[in-house]
Amino acid sequence: MSTAQPHVPDVSIEDRLYTVKYRDAGESHLGVKNPDVCVDCTTNECMQVCPAAVWTVEEDSDGVPSIAYENCLECGTCRFGCPYDNVEWEYPKTGGGVVFKQG
Numbered sequence: 001m002s003t004a005q006p007h008v009p010d011v012s013i014e015d016r017l018y019t020v021k022y023r024d025a026g027e028s029h030l031g032v033k034n035p036d037v038c039v040d041c042t043t044n045e046c047m048q049v050c051p052a053a054v055w056t057v058e059e060d061s062d063g064v065p066s067i068a069y070e071n072c073l074e075c076g077t078c079r080f081g082c083p084y085d086n087v088e089w090e091y092p093k094t095g096g097g098v099v100f101k102q103g
């Protein structure tokens, strides 16, 4: 059996994300269940685990993340990454959401 590794092109995450298209469903399919929990959260795992930089907690904010839902890849990682089970997550409304050009 061959042990040759497949050739993987050296493409940056930003360039890969640029190939993703999103149909805006008109409202966010992501949120937080209880903003007060985010205020007390010091680790912001939602930011750490998201591959698409959807979650942002600004230095000078109250600690509640802003959510750029239109960048979401619908991988679901943030649901499990939040240690307080504080992520509200559902698929975008029918017809909305991520469109992967290459399947």
Ligand code: SF4
Pocket (backbone or CB within 6 Å): 032, 037, 038, 039, 041, 042, 043, 044, 045, 046, 047, 063, 065, 081, 082, 083, 084, 085, 086, 087
């Ligand atoms: S969603 Fe979870 S991980 Fe993110 S700031 Fe709120 S409590 Fe912390």
Ligand code: SF4
Pocket (backbone or CB within 6 Å): 030, 049, 050, 051, 052, 053, 054, 055, 071, 072, 073, 074, 075, 076, 077, 078, 079
């Ligand atoms: S589902 Fe994935 S891409 Fe979307 S916000 Fe959560 S971690 Fe980020």
